[in-house]
Amino acid sequence: MHSFVYRLNTLVTFSVLLLGVLCAGASILDSFNSHSVRAHVEVLKVNRFRRQLNGNDEVALTLNISVDLQSAFTWNTKQVFVFVAVEYETPKNALNQISLWDHIIPDKEHAKFETQVTNKYLLIDQASFLRIPFCIKNLIIWNMKEHGSNLRGKKIELVLHWHVMPKTGRMIQDKIGVSSFQIPEAYT
Amino acid sequence: MGLFGDSLHSLRSLEIRQAFSQAVSLGIIVASALIIWKGLICVTGSESPVVVVLSGSMEPGFKRGDILFLHMSKDPIRAGDIVVYNVDGRPIPIVHRVIKLHERQGTGEVDILTKGDSNPKDDKLLYARGQLWLQQDHILGRAVGFLPYVGWVTIIMTEMPIVKFRFG
Numbered sequence A: 001m002h003s004f005v006y007r008l009n010t011l012v013t014f015s016v017l018l019l020g021v022l023c024a025g026a027s028i029l030d031s032f033n034s035h036s037v038r039a040h041v042e043v044l045k046v047n048r049f050r051r052q053l054n055g056n057d058e059v060a061l062t063l064n065i066s067v068d069l070q071s072a073f074t075w076n077t078k079q080v081f082v083f084v085a086v087e088y089e090t091p092k093n094a095l096n097q098i099s100l101w102d103h104i105i106p107d108k109e110h111a112k113f114e115t116q117v118t119n120k121y122l123l124i125d126q127a128s129f130l131r132i133p134f135c136i137k138n139l140i141i142w143n144m145k146e147h148g149s150n151l152r153g154k155k156i157e158l159v160l161h162w163h164v165m166p167k168t169g170r171m172i173q174d175k176i177g178v179s180s181f182q183i184p185e186a187y188t
Numbered sequence B: 001m002g003l004f005g006d007s008l009h010s011l012r013s014l015e016i017r018q019a020f021s022q023a024v025s026l027g028i029i030v031a032s033a034l035i036i037w038k039g040l041i042c043v044t045g046s047e048s049p050v051v052v053v054l055s056g057s058m059e060p061g062f063k064r065g066d067i068l069f070l071h072m073s074k075d076p077i078r079a080g081d082i083v084v085y086n087v088d089g090r091p092i093p094i095v096h097r098v099i100k101l102h103e104r105q106g107t108g109e110v111d112i113l114t115k116g117d118s119n120p121k122d123d124k125l126l127y128a129r130g131q132l133w134l135q136q137d138h139i140l141g142r143a144v145g146f147l148p149y150v151g152w153v154t155i156i157m158t159e160m161p162i163v164k165f166r167f168g
Helices: A004-032 B002-044 B152-161 B161-167
Strands: A038-051 A057-069 A077-088 A091-104 A112-118 A131-137 A140-142 A153-168 A172-182 B049-053 B067-072 B083-086 B092-103 B110-115 B139-147
Touching: A038 A153, A038 A172, A057 A077, A057 A091, A112 B067, A112 B152, A172 B049, B083 B110
Parallel strands: none
Antiparallel strands: A038 A057, A057 A112, A077 A091, A077 A153, A091 B092, A131 A140, A153 A172, B049 B067, B067 B139, B083 B092, B083 B139, B092 B110
């Protein structure tokens, strides 16, 4: 009556269903984990601040980063991807987000650390090429002084983001603002 | 003799009935798979709500054969999001993380730069020739959920010639 294939089918269906329920359960349990992340990031030094040939401002920084992400880890956590990004507003863009440094934390033991780094990705602004032509005695003069440089004297916010990547289930993203920094007026 | 013929007849009608019921249940399976797929497209707002990771550029987070669930919400894309994007001239979409984002004043148009977590360089070389940024319409969705290994089924189906020959 109940052949081998029939039994195997029932068994496989049941185990797949059970596995699915377990995965969903693990993911749901994750959302009860309230994490309190402590982090401190500050800019130690501006290594380079210049204007590229295409008009974009470029900044290289040294950062001091100390984070404690141990509370973000649960038994369903495969890794935590952490990165520091700057956020600022310019006349052209309502929001600029630029990642400066990132790191993959494989387990809870490595989730608390302090490090000094130079930015892995350069802070390159997107210059506003608002070239305003105006004529003086038949000479067209392009005024791009006002809008070319966005970063001189700019106050930027440093934000620490973390992305909890689970063994299975929903991914969790969160962030905290860590500090703000004013970029110098003068190019180096 | 009459008795034997009768039972043969009833057996045959049972066979036909069984064949019909098998065909119907197969139809139900196919239809429900289609309903689930289209339903997911509706709910998530992404035209391909489930994707299989094919390359190792996001290791160790995502390995080949893992499945990602995409969502295309109204929330704007932000740095750190893992997005799936299409590049003109490339048949297969790419799953990478947003590392730079510029959102215009007023219009809200975005310029996005992505990078694979385990790649040394950002994706500018992967984009179409002359393309520096991704725009909103390149994005297929944002990864919100993750399921390991399940995608191997489709990888084996599409890449192993014997299996392809037998089933497809």
